[in-house]
Amino acid sequence: MVGDKLNTTSVTVQEALADAGARHVLGISGGKDSAALAIYLKDRVPNLEYFFTDTGAELPETYEYLAGLEAVLGKRIERLNSERGFDHWLQVYGGALPSPQMRWCTKVLKIKPLEAWLGDDPTYTYIGIRADENRSGYISTKPTIRPVFPFKEDGITKDQVFKILDDAGVGLPEYYEWRTRSGCSFCFFQRKAEWIGLSERHPELFDEAIAYEEKESFQSTAMKGRQYTWSQGETLRQMRDRAEEIKEKHEAAMTRAASRRTSLPLVDVLDDVLAEDGGDDACMVCHI
Template structure:
């Protein structure tokens, strides 16, 4: 499924000059980049956009002609860029992009479509009228091609372009004095200038009936789902402190009222969110349940290093584990209905999601989202029409809430954190600096926030030179064990490089789920139906696997033994193994785990669920056949 085939339909009422959620006779569909999950620009956003446009135009008079000083509604639509970027929609059309320039580390404005048309009509800002009959992408407009212009002095600035007959408009960038490279071109069109400005009050009034219809549908849906799946009122609502979960909370109180509210305190939530959750719990008299990770994130850094978008160990350790633990303690293995504020226009994965599904990691939890088909604009209208107090972070420029150092954040979002909470950010920045220096990583790893990836994506790689990319190869996150093996009949010998001292007691406990374990002098032996394994700790660690049936069985047994070794060396006490053990055979202590051999059935769910096994690699080389 691609976004081009799945996009929200948002309309603009031309007469009232406001966005509407339902098509009317006097409305047009807003043409913006899919998934078109537009949101209203709030007070902070409008001031930010106005300042950005003033910086672009230089002349405040030109800026105010381009973006009038009135109450008109502006929408923002998040779009793909190397960093954070939005389409700015005004009067029903895109006037440009606001984007965070990854290389310059600053916000910029790029005029487009209706914005280019306005610049050319009013002859404001930077523009050039050419003698050309057509403008094509990457074509360079020379001084001799220009018949009228107002050009910037500094290269890299954006310029509005048009042909001599006004048939084609384009966006260009100044590359040298009086030379402009065409970035994008299109057939020119006239954009109507609305007679009135419109306002958010009118947006709420015009869309009220549509939103109330959706609230009623969501309420009916929740009532039917709760009757179908729930016994003894085992219902929880996941509350993050964001707008979507707040809207879901209001709908749920209409539908079923009697439920627990679960807040996952990851230990890296912003103070405003913690304060807001407590405030909402008091105001709505909620039965609040905390799933707290305490300091587990920072404690786990010693094993995993900084998280990344393609290395998100943190989600398992500080989100899933605390949530699963609370649900198990409160409800055992009984069926639980979990209500979430998930919307399909947030990501491709969520676009594919059904409205009801079973939690992958906690099978007894049925998850449902009553607002799955809502857009961000509808959520905001619903909250505003009910005069709901929202998380104050939205009023400070934040759009996405959650863990404040999440690697999924863009640089622009992390700068907002730094601006609002410099002490918190400096602590994280200092950790990253030390981690980087220990591995002699290039300065770009920190300056460009490259710690947010293990494998750098293509649009970012293109901004980096070869030496930087080569230096990034010293990033050793996710590296667990290095093993070389020799295959012999009926035995496999493995030599293991270990950078940490082996704790015999811890290793024995982690080996117990594999079979019977005993210590003989300096060696440790494990045996099950597939074979016998012997650990020799001196002078270097080696593992001998005597397999009883096939070589493949021997390799599988070796892999499981190596996973147990990896866990014993790197256990972060996340409690995943004890939570998911079906027989409660595993207990967590301050200094490690213990396994009750009388209860353990060797199902290996502890190995399958462990984040250490999932995120730290075991590199095996050598002979792989007998």
């Protein structure tokens, strides 16, 4: 870290552009808001650099969406990778699967590669938090990096984000049919209905998550008397065994939500329903 003072004070787009020589970067999470912001700023911020922190365990739909977005932007989205993959860091952390209480995956697979790529250059990072949201997203602790919130500045809401994506011909990522955020295929923030969605659409990735869970759980139970699971209080095999129950509950909740709020996109209804199943926490690097 350079200097001794944390600088998280946001600036406007105009103020950022007035800083000659600084870098301007925008993180693409694979979700709708960061994609819309990239399109929104395409002709407004010259020399804007796009990046994606790639853990190597992203959904196929995410990689496909990035390719389509690059075609619209006419510029490459830089892929940032940890020097070592998930398996290495899993060993470093003693076989403890990442969890809401210990988010080591975010730290070593996303934040560290990002801050290494940025170095000590004065940098403005453009963040896709909308005007109708009350959250800040990930803000670096490096004093050389300052956040910019163009959507908040210009009053851009979710409906306008949908329009930006539709007008550009990009649309929404396909995973929004069953999942409300980007992130690793085995992300521990997934709700139960999302895990079942993964098992149906990408059974090989679900099986991979089971393999991690069972291997580390066996070793940890033998050595520490502790069982590790991706989802709190239930193994993935147990979850899959009651898939029909989870799906029925989810579909009933979707019907109730749709009847309460008409004329909403599927992703909005899905977000409301899934928020009832395990809260709305998320990795802020992934969620925008």
